[in-house]
Amino acid sequence: MIHPTAIVSDKAKLGKNISVGAYSIIYDNVELGDNIEIEAFCEIGYSTKLAENMPLSIESGALIRSHSILYQGSSFGENLTTGHRVTIREKTKAGKNIQIGTLSDIQGDCIFGDYVRLHSNVHIGKTTQVGNYVWIFPYVVVTNDPHPPSNQLSGVIIKDFSIVATSSVLLPGVTIGFDALVGAMSLVKKDVPDSVVVSGNPAEIVCSVEKIRNKFDRSKRVYPWRYYFERGMPWEGMGYENWLASLKKD
Amino acid sequence: MIHPTAIVSDKAKLGKNISVGAYSIIYDNVELGDNIEIEAFCEIGYSTKLAENMPLSIESGALIRSHSILYQGSSFGENLTTGHRVTIREKTKAGKNIQIGTLSDIQGDCIFGDYVRLHSNVHIGKTTQVGNYVWIFPYVVVTNDPHPPSNQLSGVIIKDFSIVATSSVLLPGVTIGFDALVGAMSLVKKDVPDSVVVSGNPAEIVCSVEKIRNKFDRSKRVYPWRYYFERGMPWEGMGYENWLASLKKD
Amino acid sequence: MIHPTAIVSDKAKLGKNISVGAYSIIYDNVELGDNIEIEAFCEIGYSTKLAENMPLSIESGALIRSHSILYQGSSFGENLTTGHRVTIREKTKAGKNIQIGTLSDIQGDCIFGDYVRLHSNVHIGKTTQVGNYVWIFPYVVVTNDPHPPSNQLSGVIIKDFSIVATSSVLLPGVTIGFDALVGAMSLVKKDVPDSVVVSGNPAEIVCSVEKIRNKFDRSKRVYPWRYYFERGMPWEGMGYENWLASLKKD
Numbered sequence A, B, C: 001m002i003h004p005t006a007i008v009s010d011k012a013k014l015g016k017n018i019s020v021g022a023y024s025i026i027y028d029n030v031e032l033g034d035n036i037e038i039e040a041f042c043e044i045g046y047s048t049k050l051a052e053n054m055p056l057s058i059e060s061g062a063l064i065r066s067h068s069i070l071y072q073g074s075s076f077g078e079n080l081t082t083g084h085r086v087t088i089r090e091k092t093k094a095g096k097n098i099q100i101g102t103l104s105d106i107q108g109d110c111i112f113g114d115y116v117r118l119h120s121n122v123h124i125g126k127t128t129q130v131g132n133y134v135w136i137f138p139y140v141v142v143t144n145d146p147h148p149p150s151n152q153l154s155g156v157i158i159k160d161f162s163i164v165a166t167s168s169v170l171l172p173g174v175t176i177g178f179d180a181l182v183g184a185m186s187l188v189k190k191d192v193p194d195s196v197v198v199s200g201n202p203a204e205i206v207c208s209v210e211k212i213r214n215k216f217d218r219s220k221r222v223y224p225w226r227y228y229f230e231r232g233m234p235w236e237g238m239g240y241e242n243w244l245a246s247l248k249k250d
Helices: A240-249 B240-249 C240-249
Strands: A018-020 A030-032 A036-038 A043-046 A056-058 A069-071 A196-199 A204-208 A217-221 B018-020 B030-032 B036-038 B043-046 B056-058 B069-071 B196-199 B204-208 B217-221 C018-020 C030-032 C036-038 C043-046 C056-058 C069-071 C196-199 C204-208
Touching: A030 A043, A043 A056, A056 A069, B030 B043, B043 B056, B056 B069, C030 C043, C043 C056, C056 C069
Parallel strands: A018 A036, A030 A056, A043 A069, B018 B036, B030 B056, B043 B069, C018 C036, C030 C056, C043 C069
Antiparallel strands: A196 A204, B196 B204, C196 C204
């Protein structure tokens, strides 16, 4: 299952049932769990002085699509899935069941919770903190430098269950609230409170997320999305409220 | 003309005069016409469960530049040209003479007419329908989910001869009219009528496209562009009106 | 230091101490200085009819990160550094000590001064002229066609010490002034004077750059940045004014 053209370091620690595609390279400082598929043309554990001797750790069940580059010094929980041509730099710490879309670029020193979804071509600046169950859509840029160029990083915080829609920019140091929705092509200059929709350049509060109705059936609400969307989430098949209740029983 | 380092499946069906560059991979479900050049580091017919047993079909005359990934289950008419690092997913159906620029990402289940031009780094969401002679410029994002995340796709329709300028976003379900022009960095939330210019965030109608004058000679019109631009178009060397007239004679 | 899987043309002219990573390709028309590192999966001197017989020239001290593509017919001064997946087309002429970030795409026929910094995913259209000590941040698009599609290129001019922040678009033919700052997500339709901040869609003048204060210490100015930032600049360790004075003494 290791393609004969793949280059795999003797020093890399590989679990069971690892697949490595044609022309992929596994460098020294790599620790892989079980049942992991790395496709063609990838670089896994890319070396950097910024994380010397720190391994890249990927827990079981990962799928790394082709042409992706993961630096040493980051760690991922179970069931990581990436698109193609993903770049993830050093010292990123990510939870389980996260998906990172094609062409996305994570600059390092970031934190991601569980079940985060980055769609294609998302740019996450250094020191960003992303919660659980967060969705970020294509061409969103999360920045960190309050007066570029400077040495003063001011990372963005994106809280649980929030959504950042296509082509928005989050300026340094803002916090995106729990359950909040940032509309497409918004320039977010100040904190977004919990459970509100913001949009525009610059972004302003539009309404509570509960005010938004289903495009095809105006009688139905669509936010907070956790009550209306289940695919790939731990509450798939039972609904968010039943899942929450089941957690409390345990 | 197949580079010795290329990996070409025995099951792939190749026409005459096929060139495959160094380190490229041609998978099983591939049907290539004649006179096709595939450069280095490409993946052609990338396998996906979403299009099992469906071939990737590319008609004669294609040029696929290096580092591109084309999934199985899509089809392209004659003379496809791609830039570098293009990603095209499953079940896309494209006409002839289309060009797809470097880093563009087509998410699948899309339809493209003939002579479409996507410049660099264009993102086309699933179920988008693009007509003939359409131009889409860098960093345009065509979306499809009316209230993300949801399961309700609402694809965009982009009609013949229209133009979408740099860094614009087309929101789910909008129609861009025949001959219309979407200005740079526009957020298109509602349908754009035929033959108008829209711009802004959110986009509003500015004027008829015929009102726009040549930057260097204010006495000349520049739109509808088909009357003023010929390079690579079937009316090259004779002009649009003569070409139309010649079609009617046949 | 040439990896055994690298493909290096006999016709390429290589200086001393050249490193070429796994699966990289060095084509014919290449002239490399000394102490250059080319990582894995690169294409150096990619062939194009638009620059036939013109070499790609890279002076000493370059670091080309993996998956990058540099066309023949361009030239770079000492100490070029690129990120991953960079694309640089033909007939670009660049000075020394420039950095070009991951996924950036330079379309060719451009001019860059010394110490230019392009962050990730910057798109530079043909015929752009960039001065010295210029910073351009992620997802900025520099355009050139005043009424697309046309054959009339109108390149942008970006003057010394200016800054273009994230996700901005520079429309064809504009000039960005010396020491100017273009705020994030700005649509620049007209010339930006020296030493001012512009922002918005469309961009308007906000204030002089000297009015901007440090986010964490409001008593401190941060622009013009050359007085407050040194990392990687020729005045590192002595400050801009002392460096200027030292130049005058010589």
